[in-house]
Amino acid sequence: MFKSLKVRLAITAVVFLVALYFLLPTLVTQIPSPWNTYFPKDKIHLGLDLQGGMHLILEVDADKALESMMQRTANDLKESLMEGKIRFRNVEKAPGATISMELTDAGGKPALEKILNEQFSDLEIASSSPRDGGQIINLKIKDKRAAELKKLTIEHSVETIRNRVDQFGVAEPEIVPEGENRIMVQLPGIKDPERAKNLIGKTALLEFKLVDEENSLDEALRGNVPEGSIIAYGAREDKAGSQRGQAPYLLKNKTLLTGASLETAKVQISDRFGEPHVSIKFNSQGAADFDRITNENVRKRLAIVLDGVVHSAPVIQERISGGQAQITGNFTMEEARDLAIVLRAGALPAPVNILEERTVGPSLGSDSIRQGIMATLIGFVLVVIFMFIYYRLSGLVADSVLILNVVVLLGILAGFKATLTLPGIAGIVLVIGMAVDANVLIFERIREEMRLGKPPRAAIDAGYSKAFLTILDSNVTTLIAALFLFAFGTGPVKGFAVTLSIGIVVSMFTAIFVTRIIFDYFVWNRNIQKISI
C-alpha cells in the first residue's frame, strides 16, 4: 500500500505523537505555564469504580403523575359542570387514572361531551351505561396524550434532578434518561452518598393547606374524616426534647398554593434560637395569591406541607403582602440547605424509586487503580520476555510495538473522552496478550516460508500477506463479541468492551503495519541474509 519506508515511518510517528499529545495531561500532573495552553486539559476519564462515586438507576413513577393530574382534572371538571349547569353526582377520580361520574339528566351526556371538547380535550369517554334516567360515565385520558405526559414527566424529572445536583455542587455529574421510565445518575467523587440520595430522591412537593378547625380532630382520628378534609402528620414541635413524635393535623384537602409558585428559597438563621430555617419568596403570581389567601384567612392556621408531611401550621396573624414566608421545623444546617436546594430546583413531577445503587469509596478506587497498574505491568513483562525468548530479535520488534499499542490505546481513550473502568484496565491487559497474537501468526508464517527455502525478503513478504486475512478475520470476531458486550453492559463492563475494541483495532495497526516497517528497514537497507526469528 505504502511502499516508501519514509512515508510509513512518518504515519507511525504522527500516530504516536498525536496519542502522546492527548495523553500528556494524564501523564504529567502539571504542564508548565507557557505550554499548558497548547495541550488538552482532560486527563483520562476514570469510571466511578476507579475514582469513587455513586451510580443510581431511578425509576420515575410516571403513573403517579398521571393519577395526580387526573385528581386535579376531576376537581376542575366539577367546577365546569357546575358552571355549565349540568346536573351530576359523585365526580371522583377512580383507579387507573380515570374519572367516574354520574349524570342525573338524560340530556347530560351531549352537554358533557361539549364541555370535554371545549375545555378538556385530553379526556374522552371510556364507557357509559344508563342508570335511573341518567348515565354512569367513565372518563379516561386519551392514550396518545397519556404517553406524551409520561414522556414529559421523565424529561421534567431529569431536568429537576439536574438542577438539584448542579446546585448541590458535584463535578461532572451525568444524568441521562434510560429506557422508558428510568434515569441514570452518576455522581463522581461524592462524599456523602446518603445525603445526595435524599436530595435526588425527594419529591419536594410543597403545599399550603388550611387547617380544618371547624371539625374535630379527635373525631376524625376515630375514623370520621369530614368530606373535603384529610389527616396529615407532622413532626411535633417540641423545643425541649429532641424526640420527634408524630403530631396529627386535620387539613382541608384543597391545596391553596404549591412550590411551583416559588421564586427562590434560601437558608436563614433565626435570631431568637440561632436555628436555621428556610425562607421562601413567591413569584409575582404566587405573592398575589399568598396576599389574597392570608387576607381571607386571618386568625386561621395555614399548614406548610412538604411531601405530605406537615412542617408547621402557624396562625395567620395578618395579611401578608410582599410574598415572603418561612418554613421552620428543627432543621440541622445541612437539612435546611438541602431543603432550600430542592425547593429552588422545584418538585419532581412524580415520585422516584431507587432501582439500583452502586457506591464506591475513593480508597477502594485507588486500590483498584494500583492493582490494575500492577497487573498490567506484570502481564506486559511476561509477554515481552516470552516473545523475546521465543522469537529473539523479531520478538523484540513485536515487543517494541506493544508499547506503541498501549500508548495509542490510552491516547484514544483520552482523546475521545472515553471512560476507563477497572474491567477496562483488564481489557488493556488482555489486549497486551492478544496484540502479539498477530505477530505470532506472522512470525510462524515467516518461519514456515523460510523452511520452504525462501530468502528472508520473500519469506517476510509471504508471511505478512498470507497472515493478514487470518488476523483480520480473527480480530473481527473479537470485535463482534465486544460490540454485543457494549450493547449489553452497564458502566464498568462497557469500559471493558471499549478498551478491548480500541486495543484490537490499534493492534492491527501496530502488529501488522508498524512491525513491517522495522523488518523492511533491516531487510532492504541492511540486506540481511538471516532473520533472527
Add this chain to the structure above:
Amino acid sequence: MEFIKPGTHFDFVGKIKIAVGISAVLIIVSILSVVLHGGLNFGIDFAGGTVIQIKFSKAAPADAIRKAFAGISVEDAIIQEIGENEVIVRTNQSMTKELQAKVEGAMAGQFGAGQFEIRRIEFVGPKVGKDLTNKAILAIIFSWIGMLIYIAWRFEFRYGLGAIVALIHDTIITIGALSLLNKEFTLTIVAALLTIIGYSINDTIVVFDRIRENRKKDLKRNLGDIINASINETLSRTILTSFTVFLVLLALFFLGGPVIHDFAFALLVGVVIGTYSSIFIASPIVLAFENVHISKGKRKK
C-alpha cells in the same frame, strides 16, 4: 525456540470419537453441577440484593461480623473474606437509608467507631436484575449468531456450524467450571463469556483459514486429510497465541484484585477450553457436516 517442532502428523480427525466423549463428559458434568447447585450462583446483578464491602483496621472474625448483622435482623448475610481485614457482605435485603444506618451502627457497636470503613455499597433491585438476566442471555445468544453469520460469510456455512458448536461447547463448560467452584455469576462473568466467544474462535479461524488454503492447493485431496494436515501445520500458532493471552490472564488472576479475580478465572478456563475445542471439536465437525451436507444435497437433486 520452538515448542512444537514442524512436521507433526497427529491424527486429530481420527480421534474425534475420543474428543466427543471427553467433551460430552465435561458438558454433562457442567450441567449436573448447575442442576445440583440448584441453578447458578447468581450475584446481585441478576438476583437482586445488596453487597457491602467493609475494611477493618484490625482483624475482624467473620463470626463477629455475622453476629453483628444478625443483630440488625440481616440473618442471610454471606460473609466473604477478600484480602487483609476486608470482607464482602451479601444479603438479599434492599439497601435502604435505614439499613445503612443500622449497618454502620452495628459495625460501630461490634468493632468500635472509626475501626472500619464501608468502601463499597451495591444494591440492585429485583426489577433491574430481571432485565439484566434477559439482556445477558440475549447478548450471549446474539453473539453466537453473529459469529455464525460472520464465519459463514467469510468461509462456508458448515464452517460456521463447526465454529458455533465449538463456541457453545466452550461457553457451557466455562459456566460449568464456575458452577463447580460455586463462583458467583455476575455481570463481569458475562463479559468474560462474551470475550471467550469472541476470542476462542480466533484459533478456529486460523485452522479454517489453513483448511481453505490447502483445499485450493489440492482439490482432489480428501477433506479429512486436509483438515488433519491443517491442524498440524497451525498447531504451533494455535497454542502460542493462546499462551500469550494465558500469561496476561495469570497476571490478572493473581494481581488484579477481588473484582477481577473471578473474571480472569473464567477467561483462563475459557481460553484453555477454547484452544482444545479449536483443535479437537470445530474442524472435525466441519467434516461431519460436510458428509451430511452432501448426502442431503444429492437427495434433493
